Amino acid sequence: xxxxxxxxxxxxxxxxxxxxxxxxxxxxxxxxxxxxxxxxxxxxxxxxxxxxxxxxxxxxxxxxxxxxxxxxxxxxxxxxxxxxxxxxxxxxxxxxxxxxxxxxxxxxxxxxxxxxxxxxxxxxxxxxxxxxxxxxxxxxxxxxxxxxxxxxxxxxxxxxxxxxxxxxxxxxxxxxxxxxxxxxxxxxxxxxxxxxxxxxxxxxxxxxxxxxxxxxxxxxxxxxxxxxxxxxxxxxxxxxxxxxxxxxxxxxxxxxxxxxxxxxxxxxxxxxxxxxxxxxxxxxxxxxxxxxxxxxxxxxx
Numbered sequence: 421x422x423x424x425x426x427x428x429x430x431x432x433x434x435x436x437x438x439x440x441x442x443x444x445x446x447x448x449x450x451x452x453x454x455x456x457x458x459x460x461x462x463x464x465x466x467x468x469x470x471x472x473x474x475x476x477x478x479x480x481x482x483x484x485x486x487x488x489x490x491x492x493x494x495x496x497x498x499x500x501x502x503x504x505x506x507x508x509x510x511x512x513x514x515x516x517x518x519x520x521x522x523x524x525x526x527x528x529x530x531x532x533x534x535x536x537x538x539x540x541x542x543x544x545x546x547x548x549x550x551x552x553x554x555x556x557x558x559x560x561x562x563x564x565x566x567x568x569x570x571x572x573x574x575x576x577x578x579x580x581x582x583x584x585x586x587x588x589x590x591x592x593x594x595x596x597x598x599x600x601x602x603x604x605x606x607x608x609x610x611x612x613x614x615x616x617x618x619x620x621x622x623x624x625x626x627x628x629x630x631x632x633x634x635x636x637x638x639x640x641x642x643x644x645x646x647x648x649x650x651x652x653x654x655x656x657x658x659x660x661x662x663x664x665x666x667x668x669x670x671x672x673x674x675x676x677x678x679x680x681x682x683x684x685x686x687x688x689x690x691x692x693x694x695x696x697x698x699x700x701x702x703x704x705x706x707x708x709x710x711x712x713x714x715x716x717x718x719x720x721x
Contacts, residue, residue: 442518446577450570461695465688468493583658584715593712599642600705606635663708
């Protein structure tokens, strides 16, 4: 597939764009990925997962457009997903046409296109299997992987760098990143075990209370490991502290919303807020960990 992408558009070899243009495209890509996360969560939480049971139209026969509330929610998500594919493809094409970019940036952008393409048939398979929770969870987590790739490309586009740190600190940063992955996965399990099943009753992956128990413990592990790393960075007055404070702010907001939604019997709009904040926390953590590895070049004497 990579070879096809490399050779399918030879005309781009003589076409170049400015770094400023690529920065705008990379930013638009990340912003739209946030939209697709919120859109997909809305489909699930409003019970609209089976609002459109046919492809590419919402209904069989000549009635292509949706005819119900749930159909409009699901069909809107399909449109947003389609736009996401074009934005990802545009990001890759513009990256290829930006001479100043490192080669690996083009590979990362191309990988994002392939994952976005894979999301489309996965969505159809998920509907065909009546919202199997494992398929729904995989579909959701892939969007977080896309968000991470988009953020890495964005950092390189804007050449965002920070202070150099010892190698052991960078490795601890990877541990924090891994803890955030566990946090996101356990949160996905908790949501899948919750009351928002979709437009039909679907099987649960687990019981809700044990899933929440695991998610709360994962939050504690992430918070403690992150706090220890933050203390070291603050003691040495490094620039990464600014990114760390953003992570703390988002984590505090998400924990507050999580507690409120639990005590108010999980209204769908509050769960949607919690999921959106999870995407923000994942993004902030990705940027924080990446900055530990992106040291500024030393100044010339």
